[in-house]
Amino acid sequence: MGQIHNIEKLTDCKFLNLYHLNATSVHNTPVSYFVASRAKSINELKIKTGKNTPDGVIIYSLHGEKRDRVVLVRQYRYAIGGYIYEFPAGLVEPNEEFHEGAVREMYEETGLKFTPLKVDPAFEKPYFTTVGMTDESCATVYGYAEGEISKDAQEDTEEIEVVLADREEVKRILREENVAIMCAYQLMHFLQDEDPFAFLKEEL
Known part of the structure; x- marks a missing residue:
């Protein structure tokens, strides 16, 4: 399983935001990944909560x-x-x-x-x-x-x-x-x- 090292919030919009993830893949390859989310903060991302609540x-x-x-x-x-x-x-x-x-x-x-x-x-x-x-x-x-x-x-x-x-x-x-x-x-x-x-x- 890949490992996420840190997350940066790139935008501050009302309905949709962009987050940047620094990670390492299961093959030990560096990964730079972008995620669009309805979450208003990093702590509200499903990555963090582990919950699948409907947006x-x-x-x-x-x-x-x-x-x-x-x-x-x-x-x-x-x-x-x-x-x-x-x-x-x-x-x-x-x-x-x-x-x-x-x-x-x-x-x-x-x-x-x-x-x-x-x-x-x-x-x-x-x-x-x-x-x-x-x-x-x-x-x-x-x-x-x-x-x-x-x-x-x-x-x-x-x-x-x-x-x-x-x-x-x-x-x-x-x-x-x-x-x-x-x-x-x-x-x-x-x-x-x-x-x-x-x-x-x-x-x-």
Whole structure:
């Protein structure tokens, strides 16, 4: 196992920071590594805490009387200079339970009312997003959305279009558009499964 010798915080931003690690690999090779993190201090890094608490939530939600549409957002992302399809998502606020965060984020991004499902913890525990560059982890919350789409609660810094996609539209999106990988894998199951949430009824 590699050994981390010291950590330096390089930025002091509100939502994301960059840290530099000096380390030695298992092969005794010096390593200079950079980690982006939601942590506001070195002591809050998962390297230090050893805990995998969710930084954010990803919301996989079905909509409509037949629950045959999936709630997506088409969002402008500066990292790619263009639009990408994602599930509604956002950061968990301090002392906020992540299911509550999912309800809040769904309303803020889409105007919809979200009702989370109770599922086996293995399906919704925090999983790491892009661990080669960040210690960020997100919990996935599953459920049903209802109501009318509204942009009233969106932040001025966001550019979000809400999409209620049926299976034909999902096929087009996967074929033609930029899609976040966490969303894409679930959409592939959405296309094939009569009940997209059937797997959540399993006990692990």
